[in-house]
Amino acid sequence: MNAQTAPESTARAAGDAQTLAALYAAPEILRVVNVWDAVSARVVAELPGTRAIATAGHGIAASHGYPDGERIPLDVMLAAVERITATTALPVTADLDGGFGDAGETVRRAIGVGVSGANIEDQLRPLDASVAVMRAAISAGEREGVPFVLNARTDALVRAGDRPRAESIADAIERGRAYLDAGAQCVFVPGVLTADETRELVAGIGERRISVIGLPGALAAAEYEALGVARISYGPMPQNVALTALKRLGESLASDGVIPEGTEMLNNL
Incomplete structure (x- = not known):
């Protein structure tokens, strides 16, 4: 794998961002199987139907011996x-x-390694502070000449505590x-969502503007697609499946x- 120069990476990110935005807006749900290193990225990228690659922050942290939640140094994460972007030509x-303390600077550096979009968590900060984080990410892309595709994550459900579910959905x-x-392209609402909750979120935020996670107990991707969801990802679950097999x-x-017979040699980079 040959590392790209920063200008090459930024130019790539700019072109890929347009492709990624179109994938979010398309009638067909964007299915992304989250990866955590170069070899997992290559395996997923080569699967028929893969149109974009999404990294798993939890998975990358775990693979380096760190717990989730920005405990991994940003330099190590990036x-x-x-290495993942160098493995594939896909967006x-x-x-x-949560932006590692400076969402704008983190996005600028991510663009420099070829990233065209990102999830950034609101971590249930006060709304004004959360909006400022998302706006900083978008502004960083604009300064770099990249229409950065932000999948703005709200933790309204996963950090709800004892709050009534209806209040969390409204939040x-x-x-x-x-x-x-x-300026976000999409809104990521992690949690196991029912069909009725998904309809309410789509009605309130917009069709093809919602991103969900495929956890045990969640709806199938095709069901979310029929409800107007833009993207489904799987977070740490692909790595968990791989580690369970190991x-x-x-x-x-x-x-x-x-x-086992039939085991493929998939780790030849």
Whole structure:
């Protein structure tokens, strides 16, 4: 893998951002299988139907021995993302957590390694502060000449605590509208959403303006698509599935098992 220069990466990000925005707006839901390193990115990128690559912040942190939640140094995170962008010609949207204390600077640096879009969390900060974070991310893209595709994440559901669900949905809608007004392309509302809740969010924020996560118990991608959702991602779950397979293999080999027939050699970069 040959690292691109910063101008090359920025030029790539600008072109990829237009492609990524069109994928969000398309009638077909954008399905992204989150990756955490170069080899997982290459495997996913080569799958038929893959149109964009999304990094998993939790997965990258775990692969470097850090817990989730901006505990991994930003330099380490961006170095991993740069290896991912170098592996594929597809648009790459990165999980940038809450912006690592300076969303504008973090986005500027992400663009410099070829990233064309990102998730940034509001972490349920007060609304004005959250809007400022999202606006800073968009403004950074504008200064770099990149129409940066922000998938603004609201934690209105996952950090709701004992708050009634209806209040959390209403909060997600209010926040989502504000983030779109600040320049976000889409609003990410993580959590296991029912069909009725999804309809309410789409009605309140906009068709093809909602991004969801595919967790156990969630609807299928096709169901979300029919409800007007723009994107579905899977967060740390692909890595969890891979690690579960590794654990099961280790248990088998410790019991005098053998490598399963049909195992593909997928780690040849």
